[in-house]
Amino acid sequence: MKSHPITIKDIARVLGISPSTVSRALKDHPDISPKTKQLVQTFAEKVNYRPNALALSLRSSKTNTIGIVIPEIVHHFFSTVISGIEDVAYGKGFNAIICQTNENYQREVIDLQALIDNRVDGILVSMSKNTHDFAHFQNVQENGVPMVFFDRICEAISTDRVIADDFEGARIATKHLISKGCKKIMHLSAPQHLLIGKNRKEGFCSAMKEHQLECKEQFIVKCDTRESVFAKEDEILNLAGSIDGIFAVNDSTAIAVMQVLQRNGYNVPKDIAVVGFGDGPIADIAYPPLSTVEQKGYIIGQAAMNLLIGHIEETAIDGEFETKIFTPELVERTSSQLGKTI
Amino acid sequence: MKSHPITIKDIARVLGISPSTVSRALKDHPDISPKTKQLVQTFAEKVNYRPNALALSLRSSKTNTIGIVIPEIVHHFFSTVISGIEDVAYGKGFNAIICQTNENYQREVIDLQALIDNRVDGILVSMSKNTHDFAHFQNVQENGVPMVFFDRICEAISTDRVIADDFEGARIATKHLISKGCKKIMHLSAPQHLLIGKNRKEGFCSAMKEHQLECKEQFIVKCDTRESVFAKEDEILNLAGSIDGIFAVNDSTAIAVMQVLQRNGYNVPKDIAVVGFGDGPIADIAYPPLSTVEQKGYIIGQAAMNLLIGHIEETAIDGEFETKIFTPELVERTSSQLGKTI
DNA sequence: TTGAAAGCGCTAACAT
DNA sequence: ATGTTAGCGCTTTCAA
Numbered sequence: 001m002k003s004h005p006i007t008i009k010d011i012a013r014v015l016g017i018s019p020s021t022v023s024r025a026l027k028d029h030p031d032i033s034p035k036t037k038q039l040v041q042t043f044a045e046k047v048n049y050r051p052n053a054l055a056l057s058l059r060s061s062k063t064n065t066i067g068i069v070i071p072e073i074v075h076h077f078f079s080t081v082i083s084g085i086e087d088v089a090y091g092k093g094f095n096a097i098i099c100q101t102n103e104n105y106q107r108e109v110i111d112l113q114a115l116i117d118n119r120v121d122g123i124l125v126s127m128s129k130n131t132h133d134f135a136h137f138q139n140v141q142e143n144g145v146p147m148v149f150f151d152r153i154c155e156a157i158s159t160d161r162v163i164a165d166d167f168e169g170a171r172i173a174t175k176h177l178i179s180k181g182c183k184k185i186m187h188l189s190a191p192q193h194l195l196i197g198k199n200r201k202e203g204f205c206s207a208m209k210e211h212q213l214e215c216k217e218q219f220i221v222k223c224d225t226r227e228s229v230f231a232k233e234d235e236i237l238n239l240a241g242s243i244d245g246i247f248a249v250n251d252s253t254a255i256a257v258m259q260v261l262q263r264n265g266y267n268v269p270k271d272i273a274v275v276g277f278g279d280g281p282i283a284d285i286a287y288p289p290l291s292t293v294e295q296k297g298y299i300i301g302q303a304a305m306n307l308l309i310g311h312i313e314e315t316a317i318d319g320e321f322e323t324k325i326f327t328p329e330l331v332e333r334t335s336s337q338l339g340k341t342i
Numbered sequence: 343m344k345s346h347p348i349t350i351k352d353i354a355r356v357l358g359i360s361p362s363t364v365s366r367a368l369k370d371h372p373d374i375s376p377k378t379k380q381l382v383q384t385f386a387e388k389v390n391y392r393p394n395a396l397a398l399s400l401r402s403s404k405t406n407t408i409g410i411v412i413p414e415i416v417h418h419f420f421s422t423v424i425s426g427i428e429d430v431a432y433g434k435g436f437n438a439i440i441c442q443t444n445e446n447y448q449r450e451v452i453d454l455q456a457l458i459d460n461r462v463d464g465i466l467v468s469m470s471k472n473t474h475d476f477a478h479f480q481n482v483q484e485n486g487v488p489m490v491f492f493d494r495i496c497e498a499i500s501t502d503r504v505i506a507d508d509f510e511g512a513r514i515a516t517k518h519l520i521s522k523g524c525k526k527i528m529h530l531s532a533p534q535h536l537l538i539g540k541n542r543k544e545g546f547c548s549a550m551k552e553h554q555l556e557c558k559e560q561f562i563v564k565c566d567t568r569e570s571v572f573a574k575e576d577e578i579l580n581l582a583g584s585i586d587g588i589f590a591v592n593d594s595t596a597i598a599v600m601q602v603l604q605r606n607g608y609n610v611p612k613d614i615a616v617v618g619f620g621d622g623p624i625a626d627i628a629y630p631p632l633s634t635v636e637q638k639g640y641i642i643g644q645a646a647m648n649l650l651i652g653h654i655e656e657t658a659i660d661g662e663f664e665t666k667i668f669t670p671e672l673v674e675r676t677s678s679q680l681g682k683t684i
Numbered sequence: 685t686t687g688a689a690a691g692c693g694c695t696a697a698c699a700t
Numbered sequence: 701a702t703g704t705t706a707g708c709g710c711t712t713t714c715a716a
Contacts, residue, residue: 005485007693018703023695033701053459054400055693059708065394065439065460072422073428083415086442090449095456097407098440100428107432114437117395118407143347194472226626255627284568287629349709360687365711373685397709401692 001213006049026051030193046074050220057119065095066308067115067123071103071152076280077297081150084301085124091310094121103128109136117143122146122308127154129194146311150304151196160307160316161323162300163321166196166277171295172325173275174247175329176291178211180271180338182245185213186236188257190224190249197224198250200277224249229256237264244272251276255286273338278328291298291336295330348391349535368393370544399461407437409457409465413445413494418622419639420468421575423492425684426643433650438464446472451478457487464488464650469496471536488653492646494537502649502658503665508538511551511635512545512668513661515589515617518633518672520553522615522680524587526554528578528597532566532591539566542591542619545590566591571598579606586614586680593618597628600677615680620670635670642668 008026012019017036025040026049029240043049046173057063068085077239089096097120099111108128113136115123123145125137129152137157140147148160160224167211177185187204191208205215219239221233248254254276258268268274268288276283276292283290303324310316334342350368354361359378368391369373369384374382385391399405410427424440428429431438439462441453450470455478457465465487467479471494479499482489490502520526529546540585547557561581565574582603592594596618600610610616610630618625618634625632645666652658676684 001379008695009693019693019697020704021702024702031701036701050455050459052400052693053456053463053687054396054405054461055708056695058394058396058400058692058706058710059694062706074418074424079416079421080425085384085416085444086440087444090442095428095439095441095460097422097437098428101430101435101566102429117392118437119396126449153482185649252627259629282624282627285594285624298587302495350711351709360707362688362711363686366686369711376686394709398711399692400694400708401710401712403692471685535696 001072005052006047007052008049011040011047011049018217018306027282032276035092061119063094063119063121065097065118065120066305066312067111067120068096068098068125069101069111070098070107070129071101071126073098077151077295080297081126081301081304082335084298084303085300086116086300088309089169090303094309102126102132105130107132109268111225112136112140116143117273120145122148122312124304124308125149125154143144146308148304148308150300155166158321160304160321162304163308163323163325164295164300164340165272165325165327166199167203167206168246169277169295170200171207172328172330173277173293174204175181175211175334176249176336177245177273177275177338178207178244178268180336182272182338184219184243184244185211185247186219186243188221188223188229188238188246188248188253191222204247218321219243222252223281226252226256229253229260233260236260239266240272241264245336246272248274248276250279250291251283252279252284254290254292254335255282258286258288258290267341269335270339271338276335278331283331283333286335288335288342289333291333294331295328296326315331345630345634348389348393350391350396351432353382353386353389353391355445357381359673359678362479381644383682389536403461405461405463406461407424407462407649408436408654409438409453409460409462410438410440411443411450411453411457411465411467412440413443413468413470415440419620419637422639423468423643423646426640426645427647428435428646430647430651443470445554448474454478454482458485458565460521462487464490464654466646467491469494478511485604488650490646490653492642493540495551500663502646502653502663504646505665506637506642507667507669509548511546511637512589513549514544514670514672515635517553518548518674518678519587519595519615519617519680520549520588522587522611523676524615524680525555527587527589528561528563528581528587530563530565530571530583530588530590530595530618533564539591546589549616561585566595569600570593571595581646582606582608582614587678588614590616590618592621593625593628593632593634594621596632596634596677597624598631600628600630608682611677611679612681612683617675618677620673623673625673630677630684631675633675634673637670638675665679 008022012022025037101108150162153161189201208215278292278294283292350364354364367379443450491506495503531543550557620634620636625634
């Protein structure tokens with residue numbers, strides 16, 4: 001079966017005409033006589049001729065392929081973004097090469113170079129946590145390859161960006177707790193050198209202050225994973241008696257803290273109301289169902305791809321960059337109904 | 343910045359030597375004098391020369407790219423498989439083009455053709471649910487492109503395959519319930535025209551019969567999503583009084599049925615023990631934590647990619663195909679501890 | 685030790 | 701209406 005694929009030359013030889021005629025006939029060029037067209041097209045169909053995309057790309061320096069560089073694929077938010085990208089890309093005839101960096105800076109560098117080498121038409125990037133040097137991003141730009149950042153953007157590089165509004169999302173979550181009657185709210189926070197950690201904490205404080213509530217450092221506990229909640233169980237329980245609400249930096253942390261509280265005699269949401277920050281389908285499954293703010297991953301993916309297409313097709317103005325911000329949406333479930341017994 | 347990338351010709355012109363010499367010097371060809379090599383390599387380095395992967399591919403008919411065709415990216419199992427594929431691929435210098443079919447047969451056909459057109463070195467496929475015609479898979483083979491199926495395999499096509507052993511996984515889950523003292527076990531099943539539905543149900547029955555327990559049709563309820571559990575709530579509750587265990591075809595169904603039972607006064611696992619079938623990180627978060635059998639997505643991805651590499655590099659024997667089967671592993675948590683109050 | 689030429693598959697300017 | 705030629709960037713045989 002390894003018989004090489006049919007080429008235009010093959011067709012030309014068999015039909016006794018020149019390759020250029022075949023090429024033209026195949027694309028309905030007006031110069032070619034209907035008879036020849038018919039002949040060529042029928043034959044091509046019969047032998048199942050398919051143009052070699054590589055040859056086309058080499059000639060046109062257009063691959064109809066874009067690259068995606070992402071820290072992790074196994075992550076509900078990221079895979080949702082990819083899905084949004086894919087669907088828009090598909091509609092426009094683009095293929096997507098996906099590179100997973102595993103939060104590894106070196107791999108990010110290599111992946112980007114590989115994409116450039118493969119002459120992708122554009123690149124979508126969500127930066128790794130461990131990236132502190134940005135020369136490889138500049139390199140992309142110096143190679144004239146359009147690039148759009150999403151979610152984990154790089155502030156040092158001027159490009160299009162698509163992000164979720166973490167600050168506002170945190171404000172929404174916190175204000176929701178306040179509206180349910182919470183006055184002493186604890187925040188479980190992510191590291192402050194990460195933008196999401198910083199922005200969500202600041203959003204939390206902003207909402208508290210807006211309602212003349214205190215945003216005590218003491219009530220801000222650094223934990224952002226299930227494991228870290230269990231590790232800080234004592235610290236959390238020490239404070240639990242003096243709070244009536246918790247805003248957690250993500251859903252798994254929120255769910256873990258509910259479990260810790262429940263195990264220790266607290267009732268959620270009767271005694272303490274809890275709100276998370278959306279990173280997946282787990283909120284629905286939690287007990288009690290978790291109120292959370294949902295990040296719109298699919299839409300973010302679509303928006304990023306659309307911005308990229310703008311630059312690839314040069315409908316966007318070169319050198320002018322846009323930042324699209326999507327505000328998360330409150331999904332109210334049971335965990336935040338302070339005072340309610342379940 | 344849109345200055346075209348440096349080519350070998352450019353280097354040759356500047357250095358006043360021929361392109362072939364440059365090409366050879368760059369790859370340390372023994373014929374070239376050390377002096378010329380040094381000259382060329384230093385210069386290439388300086389101007390940041392990068393070979394055009396497209397040109398290389400066209401010449402060598404080797405793209406170092408593989409294609410992945412998958413029903414859905416936003417799915418813990420599939421994204422885990424992709425992650426396994428990616429990591430092996432990366433280690434061997436392959437890029438991965440990912441195509442999401444959204445369970446759409448037409449799109450599967452188009453995606454496969456696009457991969458062939460782009461001359462990928464090999465293809466990994468997990469078939470869409472709606473695929474009943476297999477000519478497009480045959481087409482891949484006729485084009486001489488190595489192909490490996492994973493998880494959703496196509497029995498009509500002879501290729502390498504990598505699958506999870508659903509039958510055995512279901513047996514393990516069921517036997518676990520039996521070992522906990524369950525005698526009247528309900529099965530929440532997926533449609534029987536899907537292999538996973540069929541195999542898991544048969545595994546269930548096999549385990550029951552092995553222990554001289556009845557595998558009553560009446561105790562087999564067709565529901566395999568959260569929503570379908572709620573839709574069949576009445577039917578399930580009608581039976582709930584006469585059962586002491588439930589084996590659900592997947593975790594989200596298992597968790598939903600626990601919630602339905604709990605809402606209606608049943609205690610899980612005291613009255614009824616529940617076991618799921620692993621499709622994600624939700625088992626840990628459920629209340630009570632869900633016992634389940636875990637599918638080894640990452641390993642399946644790695645295995646599939648390794649098989650594919652075998653055919654790409656022709657270390658595998660042409661025309662001889664292998665099927666790798668990975669048996670899921672029981673992860674015992676609280677939901678299956680019949681008789682235990684939580 | 686280096687260069688010239690041909691070719692991977694395709695297209696387009698330039699003949700005819 | 702069709703053919704010839706050159707070239708996209710690279711490698712490799714053949715010749716010098």
